[in-house]
Amino acid sequence: MNPPAPLAAFRGALLHFVDDPASAGPRGYEHHVDGVLVVRDGRVAECGPAEPLLARLPAGTTVTDYRGKLILPGFVDTHVHYAQTDVIASHGEQLLTWLERYVFPAEARFADAAHAATAAGFFCDELLRNGTTTAQVLATVHPASVDALFEAAERRRMRVVAGKVLMDRNCPAALRDGDDAGEAASRALIERWHDRARLRYALTPRFAPTSSREQMALAGRLCAEYPGVHLHSHVAENQAEGAWVARLYPEARSYLDVYERYGQLGPRALFAHCIWLDDADRVRMAATGTAASFCPTSNLFLGSGLFDLAAMRAAGVRVGLGTDVGAGTSFSMLQTMNEAYKVLQLRGQSLAPEQAFYLATLGGARSLYMDDLIGSFAPGREADFVVLDPRATPLLERRMASAATLSERLFAFMMLGDDRAVAATHVLGEALHQRDAIPAAGA
Ligand code: GUN
Ligand code: ZN
Numbered sequence: 363m364n365p366p367a368p369l370a371a372f373r374g375a376l377l378h379f380v381d382d383p384a385s386a387g388p389r390g391y392e393h394h395v396d397g398v399l400v401v402r403d404g405r406v407a408e409c410g411p412a413e414p415l416l417a418r419l420p421a422g423t424t425v426t427d428y429r430g431k432l433i434l435p436g437f438v439d440t441h442v443h444y445a446q447t448d449v450i451a452s453h454g455e456q457l458l459t460w461l462e463r464y465v466f467p468a469e470a471r472f473a474d475a476a477h478a479a480t481a482a483g484f485f486c487d488e489l490l491r492n493g494t495t496t497a498q499v500l501a502t503v504h505p506a507s508v509d510a511l512f513e514a515a516e517r518r519r520m521r522v523v524a525g526k527v528l529m530d531r532n533c534p535a536a537l538r539d540g541d542d543a544g545e546a547a548s549r550a551l552i553e554r555w556h557d558r559a560r561l562r563y564a565l566t567p568r569f570a571p572t573s574s575r576e577q578m579a580l581a582g583r584l585c586a587e588y589p590g591v592h593l594h595s596h597v598a599e600n601q602a603e604g605a606w607v608a609r610l611y612p613e614a615r616s617y618l619d620v621y622e623r624y625g626q627l628g629p630r631a632l633f634a635h636c637i638w639l640d641d642a643d644r645v646r647m648a649a650t651g652t653a654a655s656f657c658p659t660s661n662l663f664l665g666s667g668l669f670d671l672a673a674m675r676a677a678g679v680r681v682g683l684g685t686d687v688g689a690g691t692s693f694s695m696l697q698t699m700n701e702a703y704k705v706l707q708l709r710g711q712s713l714a715p716e717q718a719f720y721l722a723t724l725g726g727a728r729s730l731y732m733d734d735l736i737g738s739f740a741p742g743r744e745a746d747f748v749v750l751d752p753r754a755t756p757l758l759e760r761r762m763a764s765a766a767t768l769s770e771r772l773f774a775f776m777m778l779g780d781d782r783a784v785a786a787t788h789v790l791g792e793a794l795h796q797r798d799a800i801p802a803a804g805a
Contacts, residue, residue: 367403370791371419373412374428374749377768378435378739379724383716384675391716392739393768398425399433401745404790409739428749431785432771434719435737436495436746437695438726441594441634441655441684443500444485444511444524445469445478450688457600457664460689468688469527470536472502478510486514490795492693493748493784496521496726496736498594498632498655498684500566503527503537505547512555519789521736521746523592525564526551528581529572543577545584552588560744564592569599570607570620582625592630592730597621598643599635600666618643627652630731634684635660636674637667644677653680653729656721658701660686671702672711682729683721695722696783699776715772744790750775751785751797758783 376397383390398415400407408415416425445468452464472478489497501507501524508526515522526547530539539547548565556563567573567581585593598604598617607617614620618639621627627650636647636654647654656669674681683698684690692698699718706713727737736744752762752771758778765771775783787795 369407369419369423370401371416371423371425372399372401372428372433372747372788373397373416373425374430375432376409376739377432377719377772378409379720380738380740382725383714383720390720396429397433399739399745399747401791404745404792406739406741406743406745408741428785430752432750432752432775434748434750435723435739435743436748436787436789437493437722438682438730438737439489439494439497439685439695440632440653440682440726440729441657442497442687442690442693444482445472445500445502445507446688447481447485447488448688451691452688455664457603457666457689458606460664465688466534466537469502470534472504472507473536475506475510478504478507479513482510482514485511486518486520487795488693489520490518490787490789491784492695492781493750493787494693494695495746495748495787495789496730496732497523498564498592498730499524500527500568500594501525503529503539503544505551508551508555512558512561515561516559518794519560519792521560521732521744523562523564523594523730525566525592525594528565528567528577530574530577532572539577543574543580545580548584552584552591556588556591562590562592563588564594566594567626569596569603570617571603571610575624578620578624578626585628585631586625590630592632593626593628594631595621595626595633596635597633598638599661600664601638604638616640616643618646622646622650632682632729634686635666635669636679637661637669641673641677644673644679648678651680653682655682655684655686655729656702657684657686657690657698658705659691659698660684660689661705662701663691664689668705668709670709671706671713672709680725680729681721682726692780694780696776696779698722703776715769715776718776719772745788746790747788748784749786749788750779750783752783754779754783754785
């Protein structure tokens, strides 16, 4: 028998969620001011208060000292476009004209596999610099764009859910699926990547306007055929978009209903935005186990509207946070929480800091149906974590000095923090990003 893998321990303030604090209150999280996270073979062995835990560790166990910093499960970005990294911060349009003017030309460049490989490497590193260890990602219509992303994620051992965008109408010819509506390419990609390492495949009809009825039916069919495959799309983001969908699918009761008619709602289905829904839509999402991604920086940037978290929660819909880069303006989940707070202020709802951090970790994991694997420090979970530095900037340090409670400290992180606050990001226990690492000679 092989000897057990050695333990690695990480000491610092620890916070993780075991339930939604909006319903469970303080029972929703565990916080240790001086805690230790113990990792064996890339998984959480245990986590708890430092003194008793350290006393029990075998002699010689390495203890990484993150005292003075806060260790949290790695952030989960439930909706982001890797091929839009180069058009982040493109001025002056709302959704439909922004897609035409900036996004489609940028995505057309991913026909070039070398461009896709460079972009995928940059994207994965940028996620890690921001403390994000799991992401659900749209590639482009080109199968090689999916290969490039999964290869980059696999090299870093990250958890990524992604797929080839399906579109076969209302888009430039260079971005259109052919006669089989993308079926053969989707099947080949599922066979190659789904459930390999930490990767999962998501069927990705871009949104109802860019898919024919045949392609919408295909996406639903493939979803039923391949167990465990995800479905990822957009819904009810912008009012002009909604009016267009009503013209294209007059038989549907609502925009969401289009997806339901084609068998696209259910567990592991996730839709970004979900702004212009009605109560009946929210009931359908909850009943089918379909999740929503709240993308506040994108919704403000494109002037799309204000997500109604209270209504989603009341209906029992699973909700995670998404950056939605490149309509989103930051890879930082801290900045995403910042703008989530402001969107909800405009709705007369007050986002508690604990709720924001829940959404960015366990809430995201639950939206992706991965909370048995990631999102908390429960024993056996994959040891992906982020280390936040309360002294990252002079202003953060000054504000933290008078933050007396955990809640105040979390709020300072989410309002004032960004990639600078991420001291380190660990994937399966291993540090893949260290903010203050000394660059290698000649680098
Ligand atoms: N709806 C369809 N495609 C997109 C996209 O690329 N970004 C956003 N924000 N919404 C979309
Ligand atoms: Zn999007």
